[in-house]
Amino acid sequence: MGRAWKFGDDIDTDVIIQGKYLVINDPEELAKHVFENIRPEFAKDVKPGDFVVAGENFGCGSSREHAPLALKATGIKAVIAKSFARIFFRNAINIGLMVLECNTDGIDDGDELEVDLDKSVVINKTKDEEYQISPIPEFLRQIMDKGGLIPFCKELYREVRRC
Numbered sequence: 209m210g211r212a213w214k215f216g217d218d219i220d221t222d223v224i225i226q227g228k229y230l231v232i233n234d235p236e237e238l239a240k241h242v243f244e245n246i247r248p249e250f251a252k253d254v255k256p257g258d259f260v261v262a263g264e265n266f267g268c269g270s271s272r273e274h275a276p277l278a279l280k281a282t283g284i285k286a287v288i289a290k291s292f293a294r295i296f297f298r299n300a301i302n303i304g305l306m307v308l309e310c311n312t313d314g315i316d317d318g319d320e321l322e323v324d325l326d327k328s329v330v331i332n333k334t335k336d337e338e339y340q341i342s343p344i345p346e347f348l349r350q351i352m353d354k355g356g357l358i359p360f361c362k363e364l365y366r367e368v369r370r371c
């Protein structure tokens with residue numbers, strides 16, 4: 209269970225992590241600057257297992273991988289949004305950041321949430337409500353479960369070599 213950090217629509221990658229930090233390659237260092245201009249308390253107050261919750265078109269803007277890397281390094285469990293910019297969605301999957309699409313209208317900032325991927329629901333413990341998650345293709349779920357595309361491919365390669 210984790211806290212919902214609620215954001216609106218069209219949260220772009222420059223809002224997630226400002227361009228001036230793109231010279232930093234250490235995800236832990238990037239995490240210290242996530243949402244710096246719109247929620248300065250986020251980086252210091254977010255806890256492992258918390259959730260970023262947003263509206264439409266989360267992750268729009270540039271295609272840089274720094275944004276999902278920085279978010280993952282904060283320890284959040286997932287980003288839950290009504291929709292994602294396609295390149296952000298794929299970058300998040302590739303680095304093993306869970307991204308879930310569902311109607312987030314009923315979720316407020318500070319609500320306590322759980323995710324049940326087997327039932328494809330987000331559970332709002334604060335309001336005793338459930339929200340249906342858009343289906344996640346099995347191969348994408350496997351990539352996220354393995355921690356990203358590179359760990360997934362390494363394991364797949366090991367399995368093929370055993371045959």
